[in-house]
Amino acid sequence: MKFIDEALITVRSGDGGSGCVSFRRERSVPRGGPDGGDGGKGGDVILKTTSRKRTLHHFQFKRQFRAQRGVNGQGKQKTGKNGDDLIIELPPGTVVTDADTGQVLKDFIDPDEKYVIAEGGRGGQGNRRFTTSTNRAPRFAQPGEPGEGLTLKLDLKLLADVGIIGLPNAGKSTLTRAVSAANPEVGSYPFTTLTPSLGVVHVDWGEPFVVADIPGLIEGAHNGAGLGFQFLRHIERTRVLLHLVDVSSIDPEAPLAGYETINNEMVLYSEDIMKKPQIVVLNKLDVPGAEELAKSFRSALKKDRFFKKNPVSLSISAIERKGIEELKSEITRLLDNINEKQHENVLRGRKSGGHKGGK
Ligand SMILES: Nc1nc2c(ncn2[C@@H]2O[C@H](COP(=O)(O)OP(=O)(O)OP(=O)(O)O)[C@@H](O)[C@H]2O)c(=O)[nH]1
Ligand SMILES: [Mg+2]
Incomplete structure (x- = not known):
């Protein structure tokens, strides 16, 4: 569409x-x-x-x-x-x-x-x-x-409502293709995506929203490593972060390592970014052994300080388009929630916060 x-x-x-x-x-007033x-x-x-x-x-x-x-x-x-x-x-x-x-x-x-x-x-x-x-x-x-x-x-x-972040090769472009008509290139190597692209996501019920497929981030991104800097600036303008994790790349000894790399880079770049609501999404659930790895990731995630603020995690297979509808409705719910909070703030006479997120 x-x-x-x-x-x-x-x-x-x-x-x-x-x-x-x-x-x-009137009778009494003839003219x-x-x-x-x-x-x-x-x-x-x-x-x-x-x-x-x-x-x-x-x-x-x-x-x-x-x-x-x-x-x-x-x-x-x-x-x-x-x-x-x-x-x-x-x-x-x-x-x-x-x-x-x-x-x-x-x-x-x-x-x-x-x-x-x-x-x-x-x-x-x-x-x-x-x-x-x-x-x-x-x-x-x-x-x-x-x-x-x-x-x-x-x-x-266009300003994106949702920024898809994650390590290179996590499947960000594949997911963007699965949810929207946008057609970013997908490749089995890191840094396939070199420029952000935007896609509009239509939902059966409610307003469409816009996702930004952002190039992969790596350690040192906040200093400009990889394709870093300019994309972090892009993320700054979105309202919700979708943190995509490739389940097949999870190290069972340190399940959160990759996830933390991304969050650390973002905190180093700007504390404000981490105030945005974040949805953690595990991708590639179709690969063999994915369920075990996902389990270890999820139990470690419960203790993560960012996750405690926004305890939403979902599992999908972008390539097989599984779990996509749940993801779309979770995002819609979050965006509507932010709108409501903005609206309340306006009623209270405070600054609305624009695209700064809901916290
Ligand atoms: N098995 C499986 N493979 C996937 C899935 N999603 C993506 N892939 C594969 O993972 C590789 C990377 O996918 P991309 O969508 O290009 O990943 P990306 O995060 O956009 O990568 P960069 O743009 O390089 O940061 C490709 O070979 C995809 O086919 C999935 O759900 N299951
Ligand atoms: Mg990509």
Whole structure:
């Protein structure tokens, strides 16, 4: 399935309601004065970012957006109701361009940013407002101002939600291929992957998310060894880490050795990275003897200080695509959890934390 990271939509704010021409009619007042009310204002079209949205996928199904028009004014000086604003939700990282002029109108970075992209038309004034000393009975009112129409090009600058980390050859690219339409090269030698690639993961239920397949890390990566440095910077911007461990490379004498190498490199690079939730995933469960090795790894893992904070471990075979659905739903659960926490923080008036993770 093709990933939609751009979309073209049309928006239109609401027209203002028209002013009303009306005169008082009461038995006791034979020639009542003008009492036509003003029209209501048309609704605005508002763009709003939310971390609940992670792609522009939803614009495949709906491309035209129209805010409500203002209600016309009525007699007895009744002002028409304002049209409702229309809020369009976007993922953070969306750049909004006027498709006709090519001008960038807004570059959204953070969640919960709001921007009025098309203002609703003003309501017209009722005839009562046009009363002057020479014209005490104006038979005209002002029409409402029309709303604004725009065609918008939306571009999403992709930020990965999930960074797949691990030693070279752990199967990171194989896993990326198993969960998304991305096609990174897979090789039976270390450092097959030289540049990170991104894949969109669709889930049966809920928002799609984005994984980054990152080149393998080795000891000294924080100093730039191997392909180190630039990729650690990439990981810094993801929200969840998926730590992939090749079960066939586990040393039964020191089951955590490889896993710890990666965590040490990351701590040395930045303490903040290790504050992100991490899912530990054992890969290549299809190889002979994998179950035994996995067992020794898991019992050692229980004492690990990072694992104690995020006690999630799963086993998969990326090549046979086993355990993939459980992994996808575990990731979805974690991401939704982070969103909820961010949302709570916003409600409490604290800084939302952006892509810094949930802790
Ligand atoms: N048996 C088995 N082999 C696997 C599995 N997943 C990956 N492999 C093999 O492991 C080797 C490395 O896979 P990659 O996906 O290239 O590993 P990587 O982590 O991306 O490696 P680098 O990009 O070099 O860091 C390839 O030969 C894969 O076919 C698995 O679940 N089972
Ligand atoms: Mg790779």
